[in-house]
Amino acid sequence: METDDNFSxxxxxxxxLLEREQVLSxxxxxxxxEHFSVSINCADLYDHNMNLVEALLVDPYRIxxxxxxxxxxxxxxxxxxxxxxxxxxxxxxxxxxVRIMGLMNCPELVRYHLPSSADVGKxxxxxxxxIRSSVLKVxxxxxxxxxxxxxKVFDVQADFNQFYTLSKPSKCVTEGCKSTLFTATxxxxxxxxxxxxxxxxxxQEQIHMLPVGSIPRSMxxxxxxxxxxxxxxxxxxxxxxxxxxxxxxxxxxxxxxIELVVRANSIQVINEQSSKRLVTDELLKEIKEFWEEHxxxxxxxxxxxxxxxxxxxxxxxxxxxxxxxxxxxxLQRVDDSGTQVRGEIHLLLVGxxxxxxxxxxxxxxxxxxxxxxxxxxxSTSAGLTVTxxxxxxxxxxxxxxxxxxxxxxxxxxEFSCIKEQDxxxxxxxxxxxxxxxxxxxxxxxLNTRCAILAATNPKGKxxxxxxxxxxxxxxxPLLSRFDIVLVLLDNQNDTWDRIVSDYxxxxxxxxxxxxxxxxxxxxxxxxxxxxxxxxxxxxSLQASSVLQAYYKAQRNADTRNAARTTMRLLQSLIRLAQxxxxxxxxxxxxxxDAINAIIxxxxxxxxxxxxxxxxxxxxxxxxxxxxxxxxxxxxxxxTLKLDKLREEELAKLAQAKSKGGPALSQAxxxxxxxxxxxxxxxxxxxxxxxxxxxxxxxxxxxxSQQVQSHRLKHGSEMYHQGPTAKAQRVNExxxxxxxxxxxKSSHDLTLSFxxxxxxxxxxxxxxxxxxxxxxxxxxxxxxxxxSKVSQVIGLSNxxxxxxxxxxxx
Numbered sequence: 008m009e010t011d012d013n014f015s016x017x018x019x020x021x022x023x024l025l026e027r028e029q030v031l032s033x034x035x036x037x038x039x040x041e042h043f044s045v046s047i048n049c050a051d052l053y054d055h056n057m058n059l060v061e062a063l064l065v066d067p068y069r070i071x072x073x074x075x076x077x078x079x080x081x082x083x084x085x086x087x088x089x090x091x092x093x094x095x096x097x098x099x100x101x102x103x104x105v106r107i108m109g110l111m112n113c114p115e116l117v118r119y120h121l122p123s124s125a126d127v128g129k130x131x132x133x134x135x136x137x138i139r140s141s142v143l144k145v146x147x148x149x150x151x152x153x154x155x156x157x158x159k160v161f162d163v164q165a166d167f168n169q170f171y172t173l174s175k176p177s178k179c180v181t182e183g184c185k186s187t188l189f190t191a192t193x194x195x196x197x198x199x200x201x202x203x204x205x206x207x208x209x210x211q212e213q214i215h216m217l218p219v220g221s222i223p224r225s226m227x228x229x230x231x232x233x234x235x236x237x238x239x240x241x242x243x244x245x246x247x248x249x250x251x252x253x254x255x256x257x258x259x260x261x262x263x264x265i266e267l268v269v270r271a272n273s274i275q276v277i278n279e280q281s282s283k284r285l286v287t288d289e290l291l292k293e294i295k296e297f298w299e300e301h302x303x304x305x306x307x308x309x310x311x312x313x314x315x316x317x318x319x320x321x322x323x324x325x326x327x328x329x330x331x332x333x334x335x336x337x338l339q340r341v342d343d344s345g346t347q348v349r350g351e352i353h354l355l356l357v358g359x360x361x362x363x364x365x366x367x368x369x370x371x372x373x374x375x376x377x378x379x380x381x382x383x384x385x386s387t388s389a390g391l392t393v394t395x396x397x398x399x400x401x402x403x404x405x406x407x408x409x410x411x412x413x414x415x416x417x418x419x420x421e422f423s424c425i426k427e428q429d430x431x432x433x434x435x436x437x438x439x440x441x442x443x444x445x446x447x448x449x450x451x452x453l454n455t456r457c458a459i460l461a462a463t464n465p466k467g468k469x470x471x472x473x474x475x476x477x478x479x480x481x482x483x484p485l486l487s488r489f490d491i492v493l494v495l496l497d498n499q500n501d502t503w504d505r506i507v508s509d510y511x512x513x514x515x516x517x518x519x520x521x522x523x524x525x526x527x528x529x530x531x532x533x534x535x536x537x538x539x540x541x542x543x544x545x546x547s548l549q550a551s552s553v554l555q556a557y558y559k560a561q562r563n564a565d566t567r568n569a570a571r572t573t574m575r576l577l578q579s580l581i582r583l584a585q586x587x588x589x590x591x592x593x594x595x596x597x598x599x600d601a602i603n604a605i606i607x608x609x610x611x612x613x614x615x616x617x618x619x620x621x622x623x624x625x626x627x628x629x630x631x632x633x634x635x636x637x638x639x640x641x642x643x644x645x646t647l648k649l650d651k652l653r654e655e656e657l658a659k660l661a662q663a664k665s666k667g668g669p670a671l672s673q674a675x676x677x678x679x680x681x682x683x684x685x686x687x688x689x690x691x692x693x694x695x696x697x698x699x700x701x702x703x704x705x706x707x708x709x710x711s712q713q714v715q716s717h718r719l720k721h722g723s724e725m726y727h728q729g730p731t732a733k734a735q736r737v738n739e740x741x742x743x744x745x746x747x748x749x750x751k752s753s754h755d756l757t758l759s760f761x762x763x764x765x766x767x768x769x770x771x772x773x774x775x776x777x778x779x780x781x782x783x784x785x786x787x788x789x790x791x792x793x794s795k796v797s798q799v800i801g802l803s804n805x806x807x808x809x810x811x812x813x814x815x816x
Contacts, residue, residue: 014059014070015077021055022081030078030085034097042102042204042233045078046273048109063107064116067130067249071272074105104232106273107247119216121224122250122267132247133269134216134277137238138225139209139396139405142449146171146205146231154179156186167229167270168253171205206235209405210246210269215376228269237274240393240406240453241413243377245275278377278414285376285534294535298592303663305591306599306632312535312590314628315527317370320363321510322503325623329354329491329607330367333458334375334416334536335589337582338543349440351458352582353488355422357465357479358495362624364462368418371460374533377415379408383424383463388432391425393453395446402447409436412457422461423479430485433459437488461489469496475571487571490579493610495624544588546581549652550601554580556647557605580604598656602640633660 022030026045033043053060063070082099089097110116110132117132148165150173159181165171179186192200208230212223228246230237238244248271254263301308316327332352339350356364372378381391386408389395394405409417419425436442436455443452465478475494476486486492527535558577583604588596610623629635637660644653 011069011073014062014073015080017056017059018074018077019080019084021052022078023084025051025055027085030081033100033103034082034086036100039098039100040102041100042104043100044104044106044233046106046108047074049107050109050111052107053111064130067272071105071107075103078103078105102232106234108245108273108275110247119213121210121212121226122269124252124267126250127252127267128250130247130249130272131269132245133210134213134243134245135210135226136213136411137208137240137242137244137406138211138411139403140238140240141207141398141403142401143235144205145202147173147199147202149201151192151200152176152189153192154181154184154186155188155190157181157184159184160192167251169256170253172256203232204235206230208238210244213243215373215378226267226269228271228274230271230274234271234274238276240404241410242276243278245277246271247273247275285530286538287534290531290534291538293531294538294592304633306636309591310628310632311525312527312532315532317363317367318526320366321507322627323363323495323624324628325607325610325626326356326363326367326493326495328603329493329623330371330460331536331590332583332586332607333460333491334371335539335586336458337585339456347440348578349438349456350582350585351440351456352490352579352586353437353459354461355486355489355492356460356462356495357469357475357492358462358624359469359497360464362495362497364495365420368420368460368462371416372418373529374536375415376533376537377412377457378418379412379415380418381408381420383419383421386419386425386429388429391419391429392432392436392442392455393444393446395444395449397447402449404444404446404449404451404453406453409433409455409457409459410442410453413454414456416458416460419459419461421463423463423466423481430482434484434488437485459489469494471496487573487575490575490582491607491610492571493623497624539589539592542589542592542594544585544594544596544600546584546596547598549598549655550584550596552652553598553601553644553647553649554584554604556649557608557643560647576608580608583607598640598652599636602636602643605643606639 022045026047029045033045036043049060049063059070079099079101082103086094086097086099107130110130116130117134119134121133121135122129122131146165148171150163150165151160152163152175153160157179159179161176161180163173163176165173175189177187179189206229208228209225210228211225214223217223228248246269248269251268251270252265253268254265257263298305298308301311310324313324313327313331316331320327333354336352337350340348342348356367358364369380372380390407391409392407393410394407396403396405408419437459440454440456441452442455444450463479463481466480469478475481475492476483554577558580561572561576564572580601584596584600587600587603588594591600593600637657640656641653644650644656
């Protein structure tokens with residue numbers, strides 16, 4: 008059996024051979040009174056000497072003290088290798104400690120749940136979250152006493168098990184002396200002789216590691232010497248130490264309250280490492296193969312990923328894209344002056360009950376490793392930010408939901424139920440990503456670098472004629488901090504209700520008759536989001552010009568929402584474009600990313616939207632993502648008057664088509680050449696509803712004849728005058744009967760056009776059985792749509808075409 012001397016020499020040799028750099032940096036430090044430490048990987052030490060590690064696990068206190076003494080020997084051995092002149096700036100540090108990290112990964116040593124009474128005395132590695140920290144204290148751990156009779160001087164150690172109580176010895180340790188009178192020896196100024204830094208922190212089990220319905224337990228952890236102040240509330244940590252019991256002094260007939268604590272030997276903050284562990288080499292290979300397979304149709308590949316997001320909810324394409332971008336986030340940047348601009352994306356879901364808002368919040372909380380899910384009912388500003396707690400006569404800070412979610416997402420359901428005075432407390436947390444605390448004499452600042460995903464119901468029935476601030480009773484300063492605000496309106500739609508009920512009851516997907524088979528698993532989505540967060544895409548000049556033009560257009564719109572079109576809108580566009588580039592696994596932000604960022608923001612614009620109002624609830628996945636993007640890109644760039652950039656993008660799409668990439672249909676190519684807004688609106692409708700090219704050509708010929716007839720009847724001045732004159736013309740003639748409320752502004756009348764459910768070209772027709780006349784249901788639907796197009800073309804005033812005209816009776 009190995010003796011203590013053998014263990015000491017073995018460990019000293021190990022340090023000299025394998026930890027030489029750490030020892031050299033320690034002996035070169037100037038301050039000899041400070042505490043220093045050397046980190047030792049337990050797995051490497053086990054490979055060096057198995058018996059030493061086994062003895063450490065059996066009797067940790069004895070072996071750790073041997074290691075500390077051996078570290079002194081190792082310093083002396085290394086110091087002797089240098090000359091006298093070189094030693095001038097080196098010294099042996101007496102206050103040195105060995106910190107053990109990286110215990111072997113087995114259930115007996117590595118725990119994700121807090122230990123129980125059966126683990127007392129064991130040396131364990133425990134993973135948890137810090138929720139409370141006490142102030143730094145100075146602890147007297149040893150005191151000298153002198154016997155009044157024999158003048159024997161001896162040391163008394165503070166009792167850890169009784170909260171470091173220093174008690175007088177019961178009798179003299181000298182043989183034959185039975186004196187019970189002792190005097191404590193101090194310095195001349197009366198100060199304690201031997202003290203050390205001391206702090207206690209409270210660790211809680213990680214919420215995402217617990218089964219549903221379990222309440223996380225918490226435990227105090229004692230930090231000493233150089234590891235104090237090494238973490239703060241909200242940090243995820245791995246603590247290696249010994250499980251101990253402690254109790255307060257007992258009186259006669261008092262109940263003994265014993266609590267378990269961990270006396271830490273080392274502490275390691277793992278805020279960033281928890282997500283990196285999910286990414287493996289095999290996964291990286293799968294990701295590269297996935298994007299190589301979809302290199303010619305990248306948006307189709309993106310939609311396959313989006314289909315795997317919250318798969319229990321059918322459709323909601325816009326919401327799934329927004330939630331995914333919020334989980335990925337943008338890039339945080341720091342100005343030359345040191346001002347930080349956040350990269351996290353905040354999302355607010357506003358919708359009627361039963362629209363799936365809470366499902367998306369719960370899914371996001373599962374995907375992101377550092378996440379907190381809470382509700383606004385009963386939540387206060389202290390519960391969301393920081394609470395000042397009084398424990399054992401002293402004040403301590405306990406982290407709230409936003410601090411605990413630092414580096415992840417904080418999901419807040421029923422956001423409107425938070426009290427008005429409590430909502431203002433999260434302004435700083437949302438924009439500056441910090442919380443300034445000045446409570447109970449403690450002044451500090453904590454990080455809240457998390458994305459906030461909130462859901463709320465409207466105040467009563469959502470009134471589309473009113474501003475969003477009126478419908479949800481949120482003030483403009485708070486609303487402007489949300490990058491995305493999606494409105495989910497549960498409007499009556501028989502087709503949508505039938506499809507959703509089939510999806511829930513029969514598991515029948517409208518695209519292929521069944522649920523998609525190649526969905527990504529939750530673990531793969533977790534790892535992919537964790538990996539793409541490491542990408543740092545750069546903004547290209549073309550994408551920058553698109554975002555700038557859209558921001559100017561929204562600022563100049565007559566019906567703009569003042570709470571949404573602030574300078575924060577431009578920052579939100581940049582963050583969304585960065586997140587979309589990350590989602591597409593790119594290092595450069597392209598025009599495609601800028602267009603998709605604009606499409607997401609469009610749903611928040613309401614009256615000033617370039618694509619018209621969008622009900623995110625009824626957005627389904629498109630059949631051809633590339634073709635839909637081509638249509639929307641053409642509309643947006645033409646509306647923003649970026650004709651040169653539009654031509655370049657069309658050329659790229661044509662080049663992709665020639666290489667076998669995303670093939671633009673003939674109808675889409677013709678659509679990009681049309682200048683007349685009314686004719687473009689008609690053609691766009693035909694494309695979105697899958698009407699074949701021959702029918703489009705036939706109806707466009709009839710449409711052109713109607714255009715010529717209309718011009719002969721009313722004159723061509725209406726088609727050549729400015730937007731204001733056109734609005735006046737329409738108002739004075741045909742639209743006058745509908746009331747002036749039908750006209751929003753000249754900007755909306757000439758530039759804002761969008762076919763019914765333009766956001767998605769997904770077809771709801773799923774019955775391909777032939778009727779008695781030998782026609783399928785799809786053919787009948789197309790016939791009905793063509794009939795409706797004929798009615799639309801027959802309108803006397805082409806500017807009167809609206810989305811409602813395209814609805815089937």
